[in-house]
Amino acid sequence: MASPVPVKEKKLMEVKLGELPGWILMRDFTPKGIAGAFQRGYYRYYNKYINVKKGGVAGISMVLAAYVLFNYCRSYKELKHERLRKYH
Amino acid sequence: MNENLFASFAAPSMMGLPIVVLIVMFPSILFPTPSRLINNRLISIQQWLIQLTSKQMLAIHNQKGRTWALMLMSLILFIGSTNLLGLLPHSFTPTTQLSMNLGMAIPLWAGTVITGFRYKTKVSLAHFLPQGTPLPLIPMLVVIETISLFIQPMALAVRLTANITAGHLLIHLIGGATLALINISATTAFITFIILILLTILEFAVALIQAYVFTLLVSLYLHDNT
Numbered sequence: 305m306a307s308p309v310p311v312k313e314k315k316l317m318e319v320k321l322g323e324l325p326g327w328i329l330m331r332d333f334t335p336k337g338i339a340g341a342f343q344r345g346y347y348r349y350y351n352k353y354i355n356v357k358k359g360g361v362a363g364i365s366m367v368l369a370a371y372v373l374f375n376y377c378r379s380y381k382e383l384k385h386e387r388l389r390k391y392h
Numbered sequence: 393m394n395e396n397l398f399a400s401f402a403a404p405s406m407m408g409l410p411i412v413v414l415i416v417m418f419p420s421i422l423f424p425t426p427s428r429l430i431n432n433r434l435i436s437i438q439q440w441l442i443q444l445t446s447k448q449m450l451a452i453h454n455q456k457g458r459t460w461a462l463m464l465m466s467l468i469l470f471i472g473s474t475n476l477l478g479l480l481p482h483s484f485t486p487t488t489q490l491s492m493n494l495g496m497a498i499p500l501w502a503g504t505v506i507t508g509f510r511y512k513t514k515v516s517l518a519h520f521l522p523q524g525t526p527l528p529l530i531p532m533l534v535v536i537e538t539i540s541l542f543i544q545p546m547a548l549a550v551r552l553t554a555n556i557t558a559g560h561l562l563i564h565l566i567g568g569a570t571l572a573l574i575n576i577s578a579t580t581a582f583i584t585f586i587i588l589i590l591l592t593i594l595e596f597a598v599a600l601i602q603a604y605v606f607t608l609l610v611s612l613y614l615h616d617n618t
Contacts, residue, residue, distance in 0.1 A: 359433045375482040
C-alpha cells in the first residue's frame with residue numbers, strides 16, 4: 305500500500321481508495337487554508353466559464369440556479385406544508 | 393396561507409446561524425473586477441452599463457458633487473442587483489427589510505445635509521424659506537420646510553421597502569390564486585396567469601426603477617447642498 309510518492313502531495317484523482325482517509329486528514333483546515341480553497345474554487349469556475357473569449361449565458365445562469373437551489377433548501381421547512389396532498 | 397405569506401420576509405437563518413450576511417454579500421460575486429484593457433463579455437457589459445449610468449447621473453453635479461460618484465454608482469448597483477435577485481424563486485431580498493433601507497437612507501441623507509451646512513451655511517439655511525412668501529406666513533412655512541427636510545430619509549427608506557415588499561406579496565398572492573383556480577376553471581386560471589406574467593414584467597421594471605429613484609434622490613439632495 306505504500307507508494308513512492310508521499311500521500312500529501314498527490315492530487316485527489318491519484319490517491320488510492322485505501323489512502324483516502326489519511327489524505328483527507330492531511331488537508332489544510334486552518335482558516336487560511338479554507339480561504340485558499342474557496343479562492344481556488346472560485347477562480348477555477350471563473351476561468352472556465354466566464355473569463356473566456358466567447359462566454360455565454362451559461363456561466364452566470366449556473367450560478368443563479370445554484371443560488372435558487374440554495375434558497376430552496378434553506379426554506380424547505382416552510383415549503384413542506386405546501387405540497388399537493390389530500391390531507392395535510 | 394396567512395402565516396406562509398409573510399414567512400418569506402423573515403430574516404434567513406440556517407440552523408440558527410444568521411446567513412443574511414452571506415445573502416447580502418452574494419451580489420458582489422456577480423460583478424468581477426476588470427483586470428485587463430479588453431475584458432470578458434460579462435465585465436464588458438457591466439462596464440458599458442456603468443459608464444452609461446454614471447454619465448447620466450453625474451451630469452448635473454459640479455466638481456464637489458462629483459466626488460460622490462463612487463458612492464452613487466455603487467448604491468445603484470447594489471440596490472438594482474439585490475432587487476433583481478429577489479425576483480428569483482424562493483430568494484430573500486434584503487431590501488424588503490426596513491432596517492436595511494433606513495441604514496442606507498439616513499447616513500446618505502445626513503451626509504448631504506451636513507455637507508451643505510458645513511460649506512454653504514447661508515444657502516442651506518435659506519432653503520427653509522422659499523422665495524417670495526408673504527410675511528405673515530413665514531413662521532408656519534419654516535416649520536413646514538423643516539418637517540419636509542426631516543421626512544426625506546424616512547420617505548427614501550419606506551418608499552423602497554414598500555414598493556419591493558408590495559410587489560413580492562402581489563406575486564405570491566396571484567401565483568397562489570392561479571394555482572387554486574386551475575381545478576375550478578381553466579379559463580380564469582389562464583387569465584390569472586397572464587396577469588402574473590404582466591406583473592413579473594412590472595416587477596423587473598420596478599426593481600430597476602426603485603434603485604434609480606433612490607440614487608437619484610440622494611443625488612438631488614447632494615446637488616442642493618454642494
